[in-house]
Amino acid sequence: MKLAEALTARADLQRRIEQLRARITANARYQEGEEPAEDAAALIVEADAALEQLRQLIRRINATNARLDLGADGTMTDALAARDVLRLQHSLLVDAAAAASGANDQFLRQMRSELRQVSALPVGALRARADRVAQELRELDNRIQQANWSNDLEE
Template identity: 55%
Template sequence: MKLAEALAQRAAAVRQVEQLRARVVGSARYQEGEEPAENAAEVLAQAGEVLDELERLIRQINRTNSTVLIEGGGTLTDALARRDVLRLRHSVTTAAADAASGRDQRGAVRQLRSELRILSALPVAELRAQADVLAKEIREVDTLIQRTNWEIDLIED
């Protein structure tokens, strides 16, 4: 099985656990004289089985990510960490540019010359340029990760 397939199975298992959780919660209590919609204990046991499978998948995915070397050096785990930090850096940079440009302040336009002017403490154009570079880096790292996910076989237990 390819790593990408395992990632898709992991996502499906997470969704299934959420559905089972909702079913357990909905059937955990019922009114006297009524029948519960489902046997909560059986649904809870089913959730336990899916969670066991999810744990197995996560272990295999993590083991694979930490041992697979990728183009440019480092492991797949290193690339995932790089992408996560690039996304955060991009978010901070664009938020700073938005704040400095007054984009997030409604009604901050001066009506009279006697009103105080609002000045930018940061170079908006430079921040936008940095955000563009970061966005490009994110796309490149993400492409490398996605390609690797489809090329690499999952390390089985």
């Protein structure tokens, strides 16, 4: 199994567990004299099995990520940490540029006599920096995806 396939299986298991959670809570209580639509105890057993599968899969994914060398990006774990930070950095820069430009400003001057708002940050430079970070993020994400499809999952 390729790492990318394992990641897809992990997402499927997580969705399945959330569906089971919803079904369990919907059937945990029922009105006296009626029967619940599903057996909540059986659903818990099913959820326990899915949780164990998820635990094993996450363990294997983490072991693979820790050993997988991506060259200049370090291990896959290093690359994933860098990607998370780049996403946060990009979001921060985009939000700062939007705030500085007044894009979401509800306090626009109604009259010339009102105080004028001025930007404390260089909007153009922030947007250019955000674009560079976005490019770096896309390139790193492409290398991560390529590694996901090129490497097998640890046993």
